[in-house]
Amino acid sequence: MKREINVMDYEKDFLEETAPAYVNKEVWKPKTAKEADWCLGKIREKEAEIEDVLRFVEAKKKSLDEYLEKRTRPLVDDQEHLSALLQMYAETQLEGKKKRSISLPNGKFGFRKCPPSFTKEDTTLLEYAEKERPDCVKVKKSVDWANLKKGCTVDGDHLISQDGEIIPGVTVEQHPDKFYTEVG
Numbered sequence: 001m002k003r004e005i006n007v008m009d010y011e012k013d014f015l016e017e018t019a020p021a022y023v024n025k026e027v028w029k030p031k032t033a034k035e036a037d038w039c040l041g042k043i044r045e046k047e048a049e050i051e052d053v054l055r056f057v058e059a060k061k062k063s064l065d066e067y068l069e070k071r072t073r074p075l076v077d078d079q080e081h082l083s084a085l086l087q088m089y090a091e092t093q094l095e096g097k098k099k100r101s102i103s104l105p106n107g108k109f110g111f112r113k114c115p116p117s118f119t120k121e122d123t124t125l126l127e128y129a130e131k132e133r134p135d136c137v138k139v140k141k142s143v144d145w146a147n148l149k150k151g152c153t154v155d156g157d158h159l160i161s162q163d164g165e166i167i168p169g170v171t172v173e174q175h176p177d178k179f180y181t182e183v184g
Contacts, residue, residue, distance in 0.1 A: 040181060
């Protein structure tokens with residue numbers, strides 16, 4: 001028989017575990033600065049616990065990464081050595097032939113053409129293209145949003161210019177204030 005999860009049970013358990021002993025736990029909420037400060041203290045405690053867990057996990061990750069490197073490094077070295085041997089074999093077997101690979105029951109190996117790579121100095125290249133190949137120059141137009149927004153006002157879901165006109169292409173979505181805590 002599957003038990004349904006009741007969120008209210010979790011909230012009740014949380015309040016019983018965390019609320020001060022002198023309050024009615026089921027309907028408790030801070031009413032004084034002292035009680036609100038108690039909440040901040042609890043938040044600080046939870047942040048410290050989170051940091052402890054993160055430090056533990058990071059230490060485990062580091063330990064596992066070191067283990068992984070220790071166990072796989074010799075295997076990778078063996079793979080690289082065997083690949084170098086195959087490369088030497090392929091060079092001698094394919095020398096002077098159009099064929100660029102060798103197929104065997106356990107796999108295939110050979111050579112692939114690699115495209116060239118380019119290092120570009122954008123300023124010099126742009127100067128050349130503007131003079132010699134203007135068809136290869138891209139011009140990008142975009143709105144200076146920060147400057148456009150200056151002096152505008154929000155009216156409902158519209159952005160209104162300084163002249164009182166609705167700015168097309170802009171829809172304003174209002175959001176409620178976001179609650180935050182800072183403990184220190």
